Amino acid sequence: MTRRPPAAVPGPACPEDLGKALALHASEHGYALAEGFNLTREEFAETVAAIGDLSSHRFGTGTAGLLDLDASPRPDKIVTGRSSLPLHSDGTLVDASPKYIILYCHRIDQPSGSGCTEICKQSDVIDNAPPSIRALLTTTWEYYVTDASHFPDVANRWMSIPATTQTREGDIRLNIAMPFTGTTNGGWHVRLPGQTVESSAHRFTALNEYMRSLDSFYVHQWQQGDILVLDNERVLHGRTEIAPGGHRHLLRGQVNV
Ligand SMILES: O=C(O)CCC(=O)C(=O)O
Ligand SMILES: [Fe+2]
Numbered sequence: 001m002t003r004r005p006p007a008a009v010p011g012p013a014c015p016e017d018l019g020k021a022l023a024l025h026a027s028e029h030g031y032a033l034a035e036g037f038n039l040t041r042e043e044f045a046e047t048v049a050a051i052g053d054l055s056s057h058r059f060g061t062g063t064a065g066l067l068d069l070d071a072s073p074r075p076d077k078i079v080t081g082r083s084s085l086p087l088h089s090d091g092t093l094v095d096a097s098p099k100y101i102i103l104y105c106h107r108i109d110q111p112s113g114s115g116c117t118e119i120c121k122q123s124d125v126i127d128n129a130p131p132s133i134r135a136l137l138t139t140t141w142e143y144y145v146t147d148a149s150h151f152p153d154v155a156n157r158w159m160s161i162p163a164t165t166q167t168r169e170g171d172i173r174l175n176i177a178m179p180f181t182g183t184t185n186g187g188w189h190v191r192l193p194g195q196t197v198e199s200s201a202h203r204f205t206a207l208n209e210y211m212r213s214l215d216s217f218y219v220h221q222w223q224q225g226d227i228l229v230l231d232n233e234r235v236l237h238g239r240t241e242i243a244p245g246g247h248r249h250l251l252r253g254q255v256n257v
Pocket of ligand 2: 237
């Protein structure tokens, strides 16, 4: 299933105007797509810097202004590697939630369905949740991070993190990273307090199925030159697995406002 976002933003010529237009659209609709760009790494970094402040980077590779998501074949790389990524809000595991995530498709050569970005709107998740899902979203989840290459400061110990927090405006937002499913090398494990990873799994499976059934669930099939800006307070995002032999190189930036 590949649905287009509400509206693709027409492309202003200069990086500064482009970045600002995309961020404004994302803050209203959750995310914004612009197509057909041909940016150098420097132009991408300028576009990112025009959107906001670059101070909150806590990952093991890259910088806030430019991180390479280049489908590394190394088995110790998960987020910057080739596996699927479950739906999550960025910054959950490192306690540094950025406002916007900016992704640019630098190079792509992969089959349909490979390396797609999956998105769903947090308001849709929260507002329509049946009681059993609501209970899961109002509790604390426990995480054990194994992708030490991407999360060097928090790996290899259990952490308790409430599933919701407040935005700067005082709205409730999700602060979650769903467990990995069906991959041998996931980047983190998730359990509920007092339960094991295994005994928690059926509740996360129900939440996963629920989120994927929502009207706002959107799967983006990348084309070279696409720019996708996500409002991390309004959407969750994930990734489908990158098919064997597929090439996918996104440039990623993140900013606060
Ligand atoms: O590779 C992707 O599509 C996204 C990876 C990701 O979740 C991130 O860099 O925040
Ligand atoms: Fe992410």
